[in-house]
Amino acid sequence: DQQVKQNSPSLSVQEGRISILNCDYTNSMFDYFLWYKKYPAEGPTFLISISSIKDKNEDGRFTVFLNKSAKHLSLHIVPSQPGDSAVYFCAAEDGQNFVFGPGTRLSVLP
Amino acid sequence: EAGVAQSPRYKIIEKRQSVAFWCNPISGHATLYWYQQILGQGPKLLIQFQNNGVVDDSQLPKDRFSAERLKGVDSTLKIQPAKLEDSAVYLCASSLGGQAEAFFGQGTRLTVV
Numbered sequence: 001d002q003q004v005k006q007n008s009p010s011l012s013v014q015e016g017r018i019s020i021l022n023c024d025y026t027n028s029m030f031d032y033f034l035w036y037k038k039y040p041a042e043g044p045t046f047l048i049s050i051s052s053i054k055d056k057n058e059d060g061r062f063t064v065f066l067n068k069s070a071k072h073l074s075l076h077i078v079p080s081q082p083g084d085s086a087v088y089f090c091a092a093e094d095g096q097n098f099v100f101g102p103g104t105r106l107s108v109l110p
Numbered sequence: 111e112a113g114v115a116q117s118p119r120y121k122i123i124e125k126r127q128s129v130a131f132w133c134n135p136i137s138g139h140a141t142l143y144w145y146q147q148i149l150g151q152g153p154k155l156l157i158q159f160q161n162n163g164v165v166d167d168s169q170l171p172k173d174r175f176s177a178e179r180l181k182g183v184d185s186t187l188k189i190q191p192a193k194l195e196d197s198a199v200y201l202c203a204s205s206l207g208g209q210a211e212a213f214f215g216q217g218t219r220l221t222v223v
Contacts, residue, residue, distance in 0.1 A: 004152070034210055043114070043201055043214030044153065089152050091210075098209040100152025 003027045004092050004101040012107045019077040021104050023090030026071065030092040030099075035064060035075045038087045038103070047088075048075070080108045112136065114215035116202050122221045128190035131218045135183065135204030141165075143212060144177055144187050145201040153201055155209070159185060192222045 005024045013019045023033075031052040036044035050057040050064045050073065057064050063076045077084055085108045090101040115134040123129050135142050140161050145153035156175065158166040161182040170177070174193070179185040189196055199219050205212035 009150070032210060041119075041216060041219075043203070043216050045214070049210065091152070093208070093210055098155065100154070102151050 002102070003030075003097075004090055004099045006088075006090055006101040006104045008104050009102075010105040010107070012109060013080050015082055015108055015110050016079045019075075019080045019084065019106055019108065021075040021077075021088050021090075021106065023073045023075075023101055024071060025073075025092050027092070027094060027097070027099075028071065029094040030097075031095070032093050033064070033066060033073050034091045034093075035062075036089040036091060036100075037084075038089060044089055077106075080106075082108050082110050084108050114202055114204050114213055116200075116215035116218055118218055119216065120219045120221075122223060123192055125194055125222050126191040128188065129192055129220060130186050130188045131200050131202075131220075133185045133187070133202030133215060135185070135202070136213055139204035139206055139213075140182070141205045141207070141212075142179055142185050143201075143203040143205075143209065144185070145203065147199045147201055147217070149198070156187070158209075189220075192220075194222050196220060197222045 034049040035047040037047045038044040066073045087103045087105050089103045142159045144156045147153040156170045157177045159179040162179045177187045199217040201217045203212040203214045
């Protein structure tokens, strides 16, 4: 039973355009959400997070949107750069459980 | 500041053999995690240590996996005997707080043939 889903295994976008990565969750008790970026042969690194009391958090080119009623969050990268090519993991926690999604591989084409 | 160190980076073994992975967390981080990441899936927590005590090992297959953190610093994860389905990247992470504040090592890629 996947509590955190990332239904797109891969995504390709053109450099300079917007990348939108989606994440859905089933556990309504999750109250904190994170995005991680993972390059090949490296461990995941924290990118951005959002608490359930907010619906948007922005950090430079990265913005995370949270829709609690739909149990959906998304990561927007604007503008996308070739160095953003990586696997992006969504994660969620409720104070006890911490669950990663399966990841989406983003390819930014020059 | 040095990050989380793991070794080896890669390991290939035959099924039924044993293997051990080593992790050195960030200095001062009391909490240490081992994760298993199977290709196409997100990292799954195997075991969490607080200093040298186990906090959560509910998802550790205890019939073949074991882990220790004897002096509350370095940790080893062992698989004996290995199965084909153990092929994965084994990630170690450490934090001062919870999993959301954890820093990850580069991982050990295990291939069981």
